[in-house]
Amino acid sequence: MSQAQTPKDTMAVIGCGVIGSGWAARALAAGMTVQAWDPNPEAVTILQNQIDTAWPALSRRGLAEGASRDNLHFTTDLDQALAGADLVQENAPERLSLKQSLLADIDARVPEQVLIGSSTSGIKPSELQAQCRHVPGRVIVAHPFNPVYLLPLVELVGGEHTEPAQLAAAGTHYERLGMRPLIVRREIEGHIADRLMEALWREALHLVNDGVATTEEVDAAIVYGAGLRWALMGTFLTFHLAGGEGGMRHMLEQFGPALKLPWTRLEAPELTPELVERVASGSEFQAGGRSVAELEARRDRFLGELLEVVERYWPEQEGLGGRI
């Protein structure tokens, strides 16, 4: 452990799959101590491997003073993981009953001022709070994006017991980790980003299912076109520019009627064995014989370089303070 640590410097990472390990890597790089817990003692191997993958990218991005992989402590003892932590991040499998009992257990064990974030991609925070008897309002959704140690977005969603001030205060914990908290105004399944990705994903599956495109072609339609813009601008600002000097108002006048067209296939296709095969073998073809670890390392080299570029275009660089 490094010197001058305050309770703010310890994060408990509960569940050490890809997402939990990503949180651990991010926190270590930010100079924090990580107390990682998993009921399976072999999870320490996944954790170490994921940090092996993450560390070069994090080092290129720049480590905080005092950052060290030696500040990682793995345990299968929940109390040991929670001791002294001021931020607890839960990353259990996406099953409601499992998360509910685990979070109730954590809520009963940690002091009331400790924030408990869940990495759930789809479950609403009120459901996560349902079995908590101690301070349910501090159990919130804190949904990151893979790779957690590089992508800055974290969606923060409060449940029925959460006060707005509690949620705002939660933001500082994640800013400490170098992230950009997005406070979601209303809880819905899938929060915001996964709703968008799900819509894209359903349509992509239809295109493949209908024989319009292979997975590679669908992906090419993203990465050589709109995807190059999406690192800088979302769908609204993009369409604002598409409207010319009249901006979004003109765009809505011009293209609004197209929303009435039955373009998109609105329900997901049946995942038949044939579709599974087509999607899986298409993706494997795209991988081109490279392992997932190789693809991850490649992705991380890219994202590090991309971030160096795109960060210079974020609002604060242009004097637009107070924005996400």
Add this chain to the structure above:
Amino acid sequence: MSQAQTPKDTMAVIGCGVIGSGWAARALAAGMTVQAWDPNPEAVTILQNQIDTAWPALSRRGLAEGASRDNLHFTTDLDQALAGADLVQENAPERLSLKQSLLADIDARVPEQVLIGSSTSGIKPSELQAQCRHVPGRVIVAHPFNPVYLLPLVELVGGEHTEPAQLAAAGTHYERLGMRPLIVRREIEGHIADRLMEALWREALHLVNDGVATTEEVDAAIVYGAGLRWALMGTFLTFHLAGGEGGMRHMLEQFGPALKLPWTRLEAPELTPELVERVASGSEFQAGGRSVAELEARRDRFLGELLEVVERYWPEQEGLGGRI
């Protein structure tokens, strides 16, 4: 005009709005002569302004030998625009009857070996060919992405009269312009990329309409998260990585059932005056007092830098030839 020009070096740009002007800028930067036509003589101002916007970004990317803005010739005389062109690109407003008669007119006037591409974002090529009496098969969809002079994707779609070989040969015209042609296997309204963007857009409108997020928050959910990946990987390869070493197959087993959940709102919301106001004023807020021209220049600076990064990760750099 510069020396040693062959017929391959002349592009007729038909219709000089944002998209037509983008084609003109791209062709000029590639060292070609551009014969631009618009029925409105004032369109030359839009054309010049758009090229003013594009040229610094194109210059930073590197101009082809002999590239010059002096190779641009604007006319309101269709025959003059078409004379000697070996590639005609139609960019008229998105109205079927207008495009059909314009394309029939062009088809009647140019030699049979000349390719005629339409920039339509939604109309099927068989509909575009319907009134062509000369060589309807060479009238194809060649759908670019804004800004046309920087984004490399062009979707090529043949109609019922188009031979596969004709479509493949068309690709070389667009490669000459530094683009990456994506040949679409079957004609559908919206081709591929706009189907995906439309699905995202519908869901984004629902999130705003339901009060879950502002336009700024929806955009933030893209640009600080998934959007950083989409410049490199599409939805399939992204999910392949999300599956861990088991890749897409594991991912489909694990998350396939989520497709049955009623997450996404499947039909577009009514564009009420309230929703139009919310979407438009949200986008204007995001613009932060900057004009669309300023936002375009900023976007272009960014995309130039981004492309320098991402191009080094494209398949050919990794010995994966023959891919999009």
